[in-house]
Amino acid sequence: MARARNIKPGFFKNEDLSDLTPYTRLLFVGLWCLADRDGLLEDRPKRIKGELFPYENVDINQCLQDLHEAGFILRYEVDGERFISIPKFSNHQNPHHREAISKIPKLDQDKGKQQADPNQGEVMPKNSLGLSSEFPDQGEDKPTKSRADSLIPDSLIPDSLIPDSLIPLPPITDSKDSHKKVVVVGDRDLHVFNSVIDQYKHYFNFDPNPTIRQLLHSYLDDGIQTDMIAWVMRYAAEKGKAWDYAKGTLEKMFVQGVRNAEQSEQAHQEYLRQQTAKKVVPIRGSHPREDQLPASVQKQKEMESSGAFEAKGKKIADDPELSKMLANLNGQRAAGK
Structure with a gap:
């Protein structure tokens, strides 16, 4: 292969x-x-x-x-x-x-040796x-x-390149030799490693692939602090999410100007406050509150309460024209017409 x-x-x-x-x-x-x-x-x-x-x-x-x-x-x-x-x-x-050990026999160079000729330089x-x-x-x-x-x-160019790429990347470091510090952010411990590779392995439990390695180091080149990368990884891990979730969170915060863990925590708390403010207060009972009714409906209710729509209590006898019409109808009914 x-x-x-x-x-x-x-x-x-x-x-x-x-x-x-x-x-x-x-x-x-x-x-x-x-x-x-x-x-x-x-x-x-x-x-x-x-x-x-x-x-x-x-x-x-x-x-x-x-x-x-x-x-x-x-x-x-x-x-x-x-x-x-x-x-x-x-x-x-x-x-x-992780590449398999070679199974091909190596050349026995001793078989090909010749004695050096003292009359020749080489x-x-x-x-x-x-x-x-x-x-x-x-x-x-x-x-x-x-x-x-x-x-x-160009021997100064690092050997550890991404496969199929000319972009040099630092080698994967050994977590045993890596150092970390613990800071308190959001009232919880945040483990910040010197190496973003070890940072990734700490929160996601396996080595990042070459593409993720390149991306992590590009974040550092863009001015993002290591503790911010640690913060978004912790945020994703606490939610049971994978790297893609952390990546999306980091890139959204980067657009907002966030560059370190403290700013990340502040941006997150502001986001939570905005989400709480957007929630609609539930309506108690079967009828809406008075202050949520349209202005026209509130005006009508005010008129009703003031008696503007109360009935006057008039009868047919109180109207001469209606009384005459009723008498004619009664007469025709009595005559059998």
Whole structure:
């Protein structure tokens, strides 16, 4: 299975590598992805082609041989099986600590040693990569620089890069060596670690993935204090929430100008006060309170209470016209009409 590895800008400026074909250079990078944590893999050209160049017509065996002769890889055989070693692989890669231990046998370098010739300033053993560091007891007193070393001239760039990314990140620290302080925020203890990685592991119980690691350090670059990151993690953990909840809380507070734990607590308390103020007071009984009725209804109730709508108590006999109409109807009914 292919693995994510690191590639640095110095790779593209390597003069020795530039003498090889583009396919060979690309193959070299691909070998890093196929190699195990010790920089070893099986020398099986057909399988390598299927993994790295499934759609290209490339002579992988020849490309491997070119890399071998140029000193960028070492092809060797153990008990009739062929393998590939990438010199200095561990110096330029940072395999994940959970990556499986290599099961590939390493080259027995003692078998390839030759006696140094006193008439020569430097003698290389047979099938050597040209790496004096492989055979410290041979050659000049001052070791020569290997081609594998020259791949990464910018040696000051950290090796611990996010897989598939050029952004350097600090390595994951060991919690046993990390220091923390306990401060009281919101009337409760807040555990603040020196490392945001250890901070994450304290509240969420596992290592953050590379993307979260990058994000946590970007928060520090933006001026967010470590204790604020601790506060939002504690806030999420107390609610039984995961990192995404803490991330959302932090980003909302960041927009409000919050940068430390004390400001975080103050912003949270203000939020709670606003939520309480928005709550509607429940109405007791089956009728609304008088002060919640529309103005028109209140006016009508006032008129009713003042007797403006009380009945006058008039009868038909009090109206001459209605009395006459009633008498005519009674007469017609009596006549049978």
